[in-house]
Amino acid sequence: DGFKGVNDSLGHQAGDELLRNVSARLISAVREGDIVSRLGGDEFVVLLADVSEKELIEAVSQRIIQEVSRPYWVNSNDVEISTSIGISRYPLDGKTSAELVEYADQALYVSKDSGRHTYRFYHEINLQATSEKHVLVNRLYSAVENGTIETVFEPQIDLNSGVIVGASITAKWNEPEIDSPYLASWIDMLNGSQAGYTVGAWLLDSGLYYLQQWQKYNDAMIVSIPVVDALWQQKDLVTFFNERFAAYEVTASQVQLEFSMQALNNNEELLEVLNSLTASGYQITLSEVGKSPLDLALLAQLNLQELKLNRDWLQSTMVNKKGQKWVQALIQMAKSLDLCVIATGVETVEQAKLYQKMGCSMAQGENWSKPMNPQEIQQAIQQQLIVIG
Incomplete structure (x- = not known):
């Protein structure tokens, strides 16, 4: 902790010397046979061999904090830094090196x-997070x-004409303890429960109901x-979808059913489900x-x-330009497969103009509007208030 300030004020050469000194102190603080390695930047990994007792890990961690926090003499300057430590244990927290590094990083x-100037065990913070x-x-x-979750829609804009051609429905839960009120940030909490089915069916019925209402203003x-x-x-x-669509007098061609890439990667049976839906005329x-990861096969x-x-x-x-080229390559590949x-x-x-130049057909986001309630988006559809800018 505090390395960036030293690097910025005294220069990279001083920063490199400080890192060498920290490395030496880390090696002196651990036992013979333990491994010290620099992970990158100002982060180090310490591998304690043949240790199972929590007390011994705590003793080593306290010794590391004490050693690293002693003053340094760098380029004729007195320098003080501290350190923070995250700890993961094998096999309690993970069985692979990738898992153990990730969990130690979270801790x-x-x-x-x-x-700062302290240490935390992943197992303990994980128990707290679970609670x-x-x-x-x-x-x-x-x-x-209680029905306190709201239905909201995000307008989907044709990037060539600048008009609303669709709307993406989502749910909004006004809970201060979550990062975002929208469905994507909390739906995982409902997976595998009856409440998850309730929210999913409610979203489907809401989308079909409002689509039926809006067709009088825009039948496309x-x-x-x-x-x-x-x-x-x-x-x-x-059969379930057939019955719901028939109840609202909506055809399959008027709805895009969204399935996440993550769900497809994690569930082999979803492939069969999707092919059954498309064979029945549903749009995916x-x-x-x-x-x-996008599995092309x-x-x-x-x-x-x-x-x-x-x-x-x-x-x-x-x-950056390299990242933009990757995005454009993905868009062009999709277009070659006749995908929107x-x-x-x-x-x-x-951003909207750049995506349009790349060949992207549609977009949504706050450039046009934050998610709207059903009445607001109906008014926008009627008046076509949203333009590309």
Whole structure:
């Protein structure tokens, strides 16, 4: 902790010397046979061999903190830094090196948030996170039962004409303890439960109901509806959809059923479900593309209509020319397969124009509007208030 300030004020040469001194102190603080390695930047990994007692790990951690926190003499300057430690244990926390490093890193961030100059065990913070998640799940169940989760829509814009051609439905839960109120950030808490099915069926019915209402203003309107795991995992899904679509007098061609890339990667049986749906005339969108690995061999087995690019992946990838080339290559590949590509999380006119130039057909995001309630988006459809800017 504090390395960046030294590097910025005294220069990279001083920073490199400080890292060499820290390395020497780490080696002196551990036992013979233990391994010290620099992970990158100002992060180090210490591998304690043949240790199972928590007390011994704590003793080594305290010794490391004491040693690293002693003053340094760097380029004729007195320098003080400290350290924070995250600890994972084999096999309690993980069985692979990748898992153990990842979990130690998570514990490290908790250690830093706790005031630095300390250590945290992953197992302990994981138990706390599990307890907090249980409380949140109970709140979510209550919100589902009480009907306090809202239906909202994000307009989908044709990047060539600048008009609304569709709307993506999602659910909004106003819970201060979650990062985002929208479905994608909390749906995992419902997977495998009856509440997950309840939310999924409610989203489907809501999307079909409002689509039926909006057709009088725009009969070409398309609504995208996410299909959560608890919904598609039920038996005879095609019959279920047939009955729901018939009840609202909506045809399959007017709806895009969204399935996440992650769900497809994690569930082999979903491939068969999707092929059954497309054989029955339903339109399929693969969402969250980029967030999870894109298996081209798997993609070739599907009859898709749309790919929806994940907003977080786009924001992290589009920051430089190389990343932009990857995104454009993906868009061009999709177009060669006659797939419509939707960019999500578009926040500026410049971004919208860049995606249009890349060949992206549609987009959604705050450049046009935050998610709207049903009345707001109906008004926008009637008046076509949203233009590309």
